[in-house]
Amino acid sequence: MYDREPIDGWVDGRLALTGDAAHPMLQYLAQGACQALEDADCLAAQVGKQAGVELLDWDIALRDYAETRTVRTVRVQRIARDWGDLWHCDGLFRSVRNAMLRDREPTDYRHVDRLYGA
DSSP states (O other): OOOOOOOSOOEETTEEOOHHHHSOOOGGGOOHHHHHHHHHHHHHHHHHTTTTOSSOOHHHHHHHHHHHHHHHHHHHHHHHHHHHHHHTOOHHHHHHHHHHHHHSOTTOOTTTHHHHOO
């Protein structure tokens, strides 16, 4: 496993990082591949904004891609780290975690809606 703090820049000239190169995720949310797909969709959308333009301005497309994706990926990276801490706690924290999870309704997805839903 590899984890690091989010980085400020994913774009250098015409080179753009995507997926784990831009924002490696711990496995606790199963978001690594999902975030890479979201990157691809976002980059395609930024390029698509210039449809009909004779010469694509890659500088704008790459800049907008990075600006659009940064907030979400930073949040997901940090949430994945928090979930890792939750799964590997001990002592009192483990008892509290177990009680919290035991008392939840199986259909309660409030804590993951921002990842998988609304």
